[in-house]
Amino acid sequence: MSALAGIIHATPDRPVERSTRDRLAAVLSRYGRDAQNGWSRGGALLLRSLLRTTPEDCLDSQPLQSPASGRVLLFDGRLDNREALARQLDIAAADLRLLADSAVVIRALDAWGEQALDRLLGDFALASWEPGPRRLLLARDAVGYRPMFWVRGEGFFAFASLPKVLFAIPDVPRRLREDALHDYLCLLPLDKQATLFHGxxxxxxxxxxxxEGGREEVRRYHRFGESGLLKLADPREYVDGLAEQIGRAVAPRLRALGPLACELSSGLDSSTVAAVAARQLGKTGQRLLALTAVLPEGRRDGPAPPGFHRDEGPGARALAAMHANIDHVLVESTTPSPLQGLQERIESTDRPVFNPCNAHWVQALGQAAQERGARTLLNGWQGNLTISHDGLPWLQYLFSRGRLLAWRKLARSMRRRYPWVPRRWFFEFCLAPHVPASLWSAYQRRRGSGKDLADYSAASRVLQRRYDTPRRARQRGWDLLYRGHPNGVRLRVQPLYQVEFAETCLAMNASGLDPRSPTMDRRLVEYCLSIPEAVYLHEGCLQWPLRELGRGLLPEEILASRTRGYQAGDWFESATAARAELGSLLAQFRQHESIGDYLDLDGLQQLLDDWPADDWQRPEVETRYRNKLLRAMSVGAFVRYVENDNR
Incomplete structure (x- = not known):
């Protein structure tokens, strides 16, 4: 994996200054410890830093220049269909073994131009510069696990893997984009191409x-959710197809330099990835290092919110016991102060930390992997959007279309499987999307449940009025009350373009790790979106395709569990111990000239003053403290970082 940067001056006779090149290279070097190289000619500068994570990376010599077309390529990523592309490009198998992924990509671009992008599978971002016509092409893969940012300045265009690299250019100021910060605080999708930085x-x-020619044009070569539904005669056929797609998603992600590690929780996503990876590795006598984050002994059986369990060790151990080639390690970690390491994480990703509590156990797993020689860490990120989708939108769909007999039959099937779910829930869940937001909010408040924007967001009233939050949400088709939607494809596609993991992946590269998520393989995502919603809720069983596939693949400790693993289960104890520290930081925010415009500082102070002595596992406490309060602290720290103000 690489970190990329480039500057293209408007005229070829204006070279990039050496001091600017050195600053860019210094920032990039943190994200690629194995090699740093550049290309400079005709008013253009291209730079990359490399972290070797596949055997073929040892052959990589970017920036590459094609002898046929003259184009210069920077490629950050992993090509998952190398062999298929090689056949299409008439590259012999013997020659392919001597080519890095970037060398295959530059041949594909020479052969097919922009049409090559839709043929590339894997996590990638790239930059292709054609010196003759002075034409620059930037691209990201369909899933977006590698980042690409850009800026146009006076007489130049620049791009990079992170905004901080662009800020190393003297003419690029670091300024906050206020409307984007509003959207981030309110959990709204950002404007197209927008970031938290102005310009x-x-x-x-x-x-x-x-x-080209002093103008830039953004185009799209792929969008999820437009391929239609798959129609098969037998529901079991969807399960067979899912098994094939998961296997095809895992296989290319096993191409690694050194030992392979995998996150392993007690959930369906990471356990499925680990099980499939272990089976495939076992065929060639290879082993898999499986890492499970747990609390220290004696603290694992404490309280957890309804529907969750604190100790993920038993389920993970049961899965590991099914595979002789899994080396299972319980990684004990406690959640220190939620403010510990916060500034470093913000500086590493150029973003607020969305969930400060989770960052610590993720870091602990990464350190455990590195200590055992692994550079690749498999995971099941965003699997709830793909393989473990629950199918609940189908229940809402039947109700909204007036198919009440079918709805009643399905609800009864679900009641037999999940008798602890109250009957009232089925009516409320299906009515919710059709009730005006104000009425639904009032009803939920009266019942002591539900959550409004003020419960989970610390956005100030001034900021909300300035950008008219309800109107902004409606324009983007976003429900601030999270009541679900009868269109399951739409419900899952929205987060694919809202939630960014690319900067997190790059930050992990800085620590020497390459995270890979088979559950977000492009072909697998497309297949899961093509499965009819009814199949996910077949016979009233949530996540039916994956649970059917799990028979014989996953242990009963995971398949039969009624609860989910609760990450960072000791977050409240740690936050309580840091209460004075949180109060001190909040006082500093009050001294800042603009943070009070963005955050409801009085509301945050009230949360600190009303700190709960017990019953913290209630959902409303987690929403207000773990989500609203701690996320607000991260946003405030980010604002100070952007404005370079440590008051």
Whole structure:
């Protein structure tokens, strides 16, 4: 994996200054410890830093220049269909073994131009510069696990893997974009190509940018959710197809330099990835290092919110016991102060930390992997959008279309499987999307349940009025009350373009790790979106395809569990111990000239003053403290970082 940067001056006779090149290279070097190289000619500068994570990375010599076309390529990523592309490009198998992924990509671009992008599978971002026509092409893969940012300045265009690299250019100021910060605080999708920085833009997943003749144009080569539904005669056929797709998603992600590690929780996503990876590795006598985050002995059986369990060790151990080639390690970690390491994480990703509590156990797993020689860490990120989708939108769909007999039959099937779910829930869940937001909110408040924007967001009233939050949410088709939607495809596609993991992946590269998520393989995502919603809720069973596939693949400790693993189960104890520290930081925020415009500081102080002595596992406490309060602290720290103000 690589970190990329480039500057293209408007005229070829203006070289990039050496001091600017050195600053860019210094920032990039943190994210690629194994090699740093550059290319400079005709008013253009291209730089990359490399972290070797596949055997073929040892052959990589970027920036590459094609002898056929003259184009210069920077490629950050992993190509998952190398062999298929090689056959299409008439590259012999013997020659392919001597080519890095970037060398295959540059041949694909020479052969097919921009049409090559839709043929590339894997996590990637790339930059292709053609010196003759002075034409620049930037692109991201369809899933978007590798980042790409850009800026246009006076007489130049620049791009990089992170905004901080662009800020190393003297003419690029670091300024906060207020409307984007509002959207982030309210959990709304950002404007297209917007970032949290004024004047800095990003490519969305599946997009590419062409810069030519002093103009730039963003185009899209791929969008999820447009391929239609798959129609098969027998529901079991969908399960067989899912098994094939998961296997095809895992296989290319096993191409690694050194030992392979995998996150392993007691949930369906990571356990499925670990099980499939272990089976495939076992065929060639290879082993898999499986890492499970747990609390220290004696603290694992404490309280957890309804529907969750604190100790993920038993389920993970049961899965590991099914595979002789899994080396299972319980990684004990406690959640220190939620403020510990916060500033470093913000600086590493150029973003607020969305969930400060989770960052610590993720870091602990990464350190455990590195200590055992692994550079690749498999995971099941965003698997709830793909393989473990629950199918509940189908229940809402039947109700909204007036198919009440079918709805009643399905609800009864679910009641037999999940008798602890009250009957009232079925009516409330299906009515919710059709009731005006104000009425639904009032009803939920009266019942002591539900959550409004003020429960989970610390956005100040001034900021909400300035950008008219309800109207902004409606324009983007976003429900601030999270009541679900009868269109399951739409419900899952939205987060694919809202939630960014790319900067997190790059930050893990800085620590020497390459995170890989088979559950977000492009082909697997497309297949899961093509499965009819009714199949996910077949015979009233949530997540039916994956649970059917899990028979014989996963242990009963995971399949039969009524609860989910609760990550960072000791977060409240740690936050309580840091209460004075949180109060001190909040006092500093009050001294800042603009943070009070963005955050409801009085509301946050009230949370600190009303700190619960017990019953913290109630959902409303977690929403207000773990989500609202701690996320607000992260946003405030981010604002100070952007404005370089440590008051």
């Amino acid at each position: 800095i833009f990003r490519l969305e997943p599946g997009q590419y940018l062409v810069v």
